[in-house]
Amino acid sequence: MFFRNLTLFRFPTSLDLSDLEQQLAECALKPVGPLELSSRGFVPPFGHHGDALSHGLHDALWLTVGGEDKLLPGAVVNDLLQKKLAAIEEQEGRKPGGRTRKRLKDDLITELLPRAFVRPVRSDALLDTSLGVIAVDTSSRKNAESVVSEIRRALGSFPALPVNAEVAPRAILTGWIAGDTLPEGLTLGDECELRDPTDTGAVVKVQRMDLSGDEIARHLESGKQATRLALVLDDHVSFVIGEDLVVRKFKLLDGAVDQLESTERDDVTAELEARFALMAGEFKRLFNVLEKAFKLSKADA
Structure with missing residues (x-):
């Protein structure tokens, strides 16, 4: 379970984490819905080997944000969309406008989502409460911000900011x-x-x-x-x-x-x-x- 990348944020060492497990439980991962593209929430860091949604050791905490993403390839959607547009053009003798294209595409996505494959994902984070730093196991700033946002959603307030150097x-x-x-x-x-x-x-x-x-x-x-x-x-x-x-x-x-x-x-x-x-x-x-x-x-x- 060793992390491969560390995207770092600072947070106040005075942060209250006394009710952490209960707060995480309220934001636990739920299965992605039939018409949803994705779902995010907390899962046990130990996977199938534990039930707790956090693992602490001294001043270190291990949290894991899990997710389920629907796999809906754009090429499949566009192929079906082109077929529908061609049928309308042949039937009405004109090319459908932008609004019609958007409506048809939205309808196709709604139709395909319940049948799409689901891909599980996870992102791990290490919080050092004495240093006031969180390391997210990713090199993507966007993915790291997503994990921080989930922690913020669970705690209600999590004033974490990307690390900033006073020298270049x-x-x-x-x-x-x-x-x-x-x-x-x-x-x-x-x-x-x-x-x-x-x-x-x-x-x-x-x-x-x-x-x-x-x-x-x-x-x-x-x-x-x-x-x-x-x-x-x-x-x-x-x-x-x-x-x-x-x-x-x-x-x-x-x-x-x-x-x-x-x-x-x-x-x-x-x-x-x-x-x-x-x-x-x-x-x-x-x-x-x-x-x-x-x-x-x-x-x-």
Whole structure:
């Protein structure tokens, strides 16, 4: 259950979560209706291995927003629509207008929805209540905002805002590649994205390369700036962070995962609990480093 991406938001550490389980239950996932395109709500983080809609450990919380999406391919709708339009044109001797096209398309969707396949989806989130930060397992800002909106719907109020840096992330990332001292515990990875600061400038994407080498140095000398950079924290976590402050390719390395292998567990629930505990601890360490390096602002209480 390790997260792969982290889209981050800040919220006040004074947030009251004393009635969380009851509030989540009132917004639990309901099956998508016959005429609905989708449905969203909370589901147990442990899936079929638990009933609770949240899992807490110390100051870390694991929430999961589940969903059901109807699969209604646009090509199928458009094909049927064209057939109906052709039949009307042949019968009436004229092409149907825009309003007729829209009405026919709406009617087709209403007709097809009850027979459409349903695709289950889930989005996981980790809340650290002591840091006042939520990490949503997605690199899509839109999907992350959707999860935050569901939490807000359940709590009634959830003043969470995307993380904001008081310094330019691009300048920090570029400086690290250029030789500036990295925060304690961080080392350069083998991947980066360099962009010319002009709107139509060149973009260079590098993978599996020594970022301290001459080739990268020449790109920096030509004025390119780092917009994404791979980093490693204490041989425990590797990740790529962008100027948008989204953490991508988040991965726990052997130095961290070895802690799991050294402990025997008898069931799936215990394994999930151990994995969450490990990830929550590594995330806290990582966020503390990023918060200081980028001077991330806190949410107003």
